[in-house]
Amino acid sequence: xxxxxxxxxxxxxxxxxxxxxxxxxxxxxxxxxxxxxxxxxxxxxxxxxxxxxxxxxxxxxxxxxxxxxxxxxxxxxxxxxxxxxxxxxxxxxxxxxxxxxxxxxxxxxxxxxxxxxxxxxxxxxxxxxxxxxxxxxxxxxxxxxxxxxxxxxxxxxxxxxxxxxxxxxxxxxxxxxxxxxxxxxxxxxxxxxxxxxxxxxxxxxxxxxxxxxxxxxx
Amino acid sequence: xxxxxxxxxxxxxxxxxxxxxxxxxxxxxxxxxxxxxxxxxxxxxxxxxxxxxxxxxxxxxxxxxxxxxxxxxxxxxxxxxxxxxxxxxxxxxxxxxxxxxxxxxxxxxxxxxxxxxxxxxxxxxxxxxxxxxxxxxxxxxxxxxxxxxxxxxxxxxxxxxxxxxxxxxxxxxxxxxxxxxxxxxxxxxxxxxxxxxxxxxxxxxxxxxxxxxxxxxxxxxxxxxx
Numbered sequence: 402x403x404x405x406x407x408x409x410x411x412x413x414x415x416x417x418x419x420x421x422x423x424x425x426x427x428x429x430x431x432x433x434x435x436x437x438x439x440x441x442x443x444x445x446x447x448x449x450x451x452x453x454x455x456x457x458x459x460x461x462x463x464x465x466x467x468x469x470x471x472x473x474x475x476x477x478x479x480x481x482x483x484x485x486x487x488x489x490x491x492x493x494x495x496x497x498x499x500x501x502x503x504x505x506x507x508x509x510x511x512x513x514x515x516x517x518x519x520x521x522x523x524x525x526x527x528x529x530x531x532x533x534x535x536x537x538x539x540x541x542x543x544x545x546x547x548x549x550x551x552x553x554x555x556x557x558x559x560x561x562x563x564x565x566x567x568x569x570x571x572x573x574x575x576x577x578x579x580x581x582x583x584x585x586x587x588x589x590x591x592x593x594x595x596x597x598x599x600x601x602x603x604x605x606x607x608x609x610x611x612x613x614x615x616x617x618x619x
Numbered sequence: 620x621x622x623x624x625x626x627x628x629x630x631x632x633x634x635x636x637x638x639x640x641x642x643x644x645x646x647x648x649x650x651x652x653x654x655x656x657x658x659x660x661x662x663x664x665x666x667x668x669x670x671x672x673x674x675x676x677x678x679x680x681x682x683x684x685x686x687x688x689x690x691x692x693x694x695x696x697x698x699x700x701x702x703x704x705x706x707x708x709x710x711x712x713x714x715x716x717x718x719x720x721x722x723x724x725x726x727x728x729x730x731x732x733x734x735x736x737x738x739x740x741x742x743x744x745x746x747x748x749x750x751x752x753x754x755x756x757x758x759x760x761x762x763x764x765x766x767x768x769x770x771x772x773x774x775x776x777x778x779x780x781x782x783x784x785x786x787x788x789x790x791x792x793x794x795x796x797x798x799x800x801x802x803x804x805x806x807x808x809x810x811x812x813x814x815x816x817x818x819x820x821x822x823x824x825x826x827x828x829x830x831x832x833x834x835x836x837x838x839x840x841x842x843x844x845x
Contacts, residue, residue: 601697
């Protein structure tokens with residue numbers, strides 16, 4: 402149990418004040434504090450004579466242990482004096498490098514599986530889009546575009562019967578995609594059912610817009 | 620002195636980021652494009668990144684050129700042209716009040732500019748695209764309309780008319796296929812666009828999105844209320 406005494410009572414216990422110096426309302430508290438202090442057993446503690454010898458023997462035994470000596474060498478703090486002579490431009494250079502590092506860390510985009518756009522849009526809902534091409538003489542038809550890194554082996558269409566109709570259904574991330582059909586691995590053909598735009602290489606790409614409500618041949 | 624230090628820090632940051640991006644671009648292009656294309660596109664991408672332009676379309680364009688078997692010089696030229704378009708779009712959007720245009724918006728602007736719209740038209744359409752219309756989507760639709768042969772002014776009238784009529788963003792997306800349908804029936808792209816613009820202006824319930832249709836400031840009650 403602890404008791405918080407009034408500040409004046411504490412000064413009384415410290416011998417700075419006498420009981421009569423206390424205001425009347427604190428005298429009872431001061432008297433009680435003095436009584437408790439007087440009741441404390443102040444008899445000196447006498448230690449057995451052998452105690453010193455036993456403690457010192459144990460200290461010497463531990464000090465002799467090579468493992469402990471090695472450990473102490475490793476962990477004990479030591480004074481190391483390091484003297485550097487630097488020119489002012491070195492200090493400034495270091496400060497600027499540190500500032501650049503901080504700026505870099507602040508400006509760096511959060512870690513993600515990748516910083517490429519398809520990954521970002523792939524996080525959104527995908528929509529199934531059906532591609533159809535009429536190519537009666539074709540042996541193989543694929544669709545390549547921004548949604549599959551223009552890989553002509555990534556999405557091969559399937560021939561429906563013997564009518565020359567090729568089709569495939571792909572799950573595309575929402576957004577606008579450009580694409581073209583690849584016939585027999587060589588001929589790049591725009592989708593006749595979709596708007597086309599200049600591809601920058603003298604040909605045309607088809608455009609499809611994929612939204613949550615479906616796909617439009619945008 | 621402090622300003623100089625800060626400028627140097629920012630420049631150092633940009634340089635470090637560019638240096639970090641170089642292997643990324645090269646790694647993605649290696650084996651997919653002619654060897655001489657890789658450093659050229661990496662340089663264009665680094666320059667674009669330093670100007671805050673999106674890099675991904677440039678990589679995609681290079682990959683596209685490689686997949687199509689185009690000669691190296693043609694691939695590099697196409698990537699450079701696209702970088703120029705992105706830069707022009709970014710500048711147009713910034714001067715049009717879009718100080719922090721994201722990559723989608725810049726790409727949409729580049730797409731529209733590439734299709735033949737002017738800088739002012741791109742700025743105008745971006746500003747007109749208040750919610751629920753996304754400026755990037757509006758610009759892409761406008762770009763596609765222009766690519767279909769609709770003159771830029773008619774494109775602007777049609778898209779802005781649809782927005783002002785309070786039609787849904789889904790209706791906006793339908794415009795290119797509707798223009799195509801009109802062309803298939805024998806109209807010119809301009810005629811098809813004008814017809815759609817007139818239809819949008821006179822469609823029932825047309826009005827600014829979330830606003831009160833002209834002439835109906837004082838409500839007469841909901842005619843559909845039971």
